[in-house]
Amino acid sequence: MFEFPDIFQFEIGVYVERFVKWLTDNYTVFFDIIKDGVLWFLLRIQNGLLWIPWFVVVILVFILGWKAKSFKSGLIFGLMIFLIGTFGLWEDMMLTLAVVLTSVIIALILGIPLGILIAYKRGAEAIIKPILDAMQTMPSFVYLIPAIMLFGLGTVPAVFATTIYSLPPVIRLTSLAIQRVSKEMVEAAHSYGSSPFQTLTKVELPQALPTIMAGINQTTMMAMAMVVISSMIGAKGLGRNVMIAINRIDIAMGFEAGISIVFLAIIIDRLTQGIADRFKYPE
Amino acid sequence: MVKKMEIKNLSKIFGKNGKKILKNLDAGMTKGEILKKTGHTVGINNVSFDVKAGEIFVIMGLSGSGKSTLIRCLNLLNKPTSGEVFIDGENIVEYNRKELQKFRQEKIAMVFQHFGLFNHRSVIGNVEYGLEVRGISKMERYKIAKEALEIVGLGGWEDNMIHELSGGMQQRVGLARALANSPEILLMDEPFSALDPLIRRDMHLELLDIQSKIKKTIIFITHDVNEAFKLGDRVAVMKDGQIVQIGTPEDILNNPSNEYIEDFVKDIDRTKILRAKHVMKKVGVVASINTSPKVAIKEMEDVGTSSIFVVGESREVLGIVTIDDCLEAIKNKESIKDILRDDFVTTHKETYVQDLIPMAVNSKFPIVVVNEDKKLLGIILRVSVLASLI
Secondary structure, three states, rough: OOOOOOOOOHHHHHHHHHHHOOOOOOHHHHHHHHHHHHHHHHHHHHHHHOOOOOOHHHHHHHHHHHHHHHHHHHHHHHHHHHHHHHHHHHHHHHHHHHHHHHHHHHHHHHHHHHHHHHOOOOHHHHHHHHHHHHHHHHHHHHHHHHHHHOHHHHHHHHHHHHHHHHHHHHHHHHHHHHHHOOHHHHHHHHHOOOOOOHHHHHHHHEEEHHHHOOOOHHHHHHHHHHEEEEEEEEOHHHHHHHHHHHHHHHHHHHHHHHHHHHHHHHHHHHHHHHHHHHHOOOO | OOOOEEEEEEEEEEEOOHHHHHHHHOOOOEEEHHHHOOOEEEEEEEEEEEEEEEEEEEEEEOOOHHHHHHHHHHHOOOOOEEEEEEOOOEEEHHHOOOHHHHHHHEEEEEEEOOOOOOOOOHHHHHHHHHHHOOOOOOHHHHHHHHHHHHHHHOOOOOOOEHOOOHHHHHHHHHHHHHHHHOOHHHHHOOOOOOOHHHHHHHHHHHHHHHHHOOOEEEEEEOOHHHHHHHOOEEEEEEEEEEEEEOOOOHEEEEEEEOOHHHHHHOOOOOOHOOHEEEEEEOOOEEEOOOOOHHHHHHHHHHHOOOEEEOOOOEEEEEEEEEHHHHHHHHHHHOOOOHHOEEOOOOOOOOHHHHHHHEEEEEOOOOOOEEEOOOOOEEEOOHHHHHHOOO
């Protein structure tokens, strides 16, 4: 009698499934347009990345690392990306990077306006904040299911899942940053007769920028984590090498792909962080 | 002078149902009771006053007295719960958004306690802000902003960032930003409170200097009674969201309307407020240059002093004679002219008592107050100056 009674059954999953099915049945055209658009965008980035000669990339990473952090960091980052090439994973790395970049750009296009909306409207905050909480605690694998259902297998669902997964930090930090802009600065903007749009673009966003940059850093790292998982649904890149290595129990391949992901993550994190630090205003 | 602003029955209650709570306030509930029972904060309660064109009107009160709330009602950063604010005859409370933006862009500017500067912009970028918002061309706003920076003594700092400036310089930028807009009304919300005392004193002088050139209508908020009395043409003292007394500094100092004000002005350094004209005595008896030493002695006897000022035909001060010198003169058959002494000090009626102190210390005789034509207006006994030192 202490077991949960069978009569209280509510299988919510069924309804979610029906909803997703209903979406795919009735809005196929809509999702096809999205799919084509994202794919077009992704391919531009991917081809662009693959077009750049390898040594230019190495030098560019070195210079960025030097400028953003220090000369030594630049050297280390350059060496890391060179090593990935020596593992024979250059192209896979670029494919991974393309998915990350596409996802991050889409996440920013969606996330920054949403963050602004939350900062301004308490009502929007009450609705969106719990959703963000749910999005962040939901195991990342779960996003793969609707991604497949809506977009099939391949790179586009990977971008979709990665975008959804990496969206929360940029929304949160944008809204936080705007709410934290000093009250006197906003008053000053108002007292000189700024329109709401002028207040936003001339005062609030520039003031929020350092924090938004921190949000972009986090979003990029989340995307980096997710892009590996999304190789399960057909995304090409370093993640797929890990998957294959697991299936074949190929330690050598697993290590090379794994360490490449770590290198790439370190480089992206340090560079975006270094750039974000540049945006901080001294008190 | 012309009335620039007229504030009528202005109230501001913070909270959801401000308008409803207003009735409780009118029914006589106190600020504390309303906060306890309804959770609403009374910012200002039924305040009325006028501001004349070109005056510095100081609103003084302790923290929580509603002075910052009040000044923010004057450019509608706070929307008043009830009441009217007439500026040049227009009730700004009824402005729609467009009208309000235009009003803020063209007529009124504000200087903030913690400066409210934009640290993502350079000094000139800050000063240009108001002009930029109005859509003035880049060239022109740079020119105007540069002039404003010259006025506040920051020429040459255009391209520095805000954090590179000291507090006093930052507030000069705040002032330049306000002046660049050439507003008719300047709102200053405790602009010098965050500065250290020496810099504050410089800023006072500078503000008065600038004001003597530009003649704006200035509303100045402060909690410092010395600052209020030094700068204000008129001062309003606030307590619990209401104005307790309005008047010139001398009025308030000499006729405090109640104990609260008395308490307030107790701390004040009177020597910085009172001027020669407030402490001088009219002199009825002086000696004419043409009288004899004998008559002079007689006059001294009448008023009970041991010296007397000697004036010419049009009451211009010529000197002073003492009782000892007169007695000597009678013996030697000398006239007043021969024993006239000139080791006394003269001053102007607008001189602050503070500045009279060194004169009083160094002089044996009363200080003479004269007008431009050297005519005798009155004398200040050394005791009335030196007593203020205790």
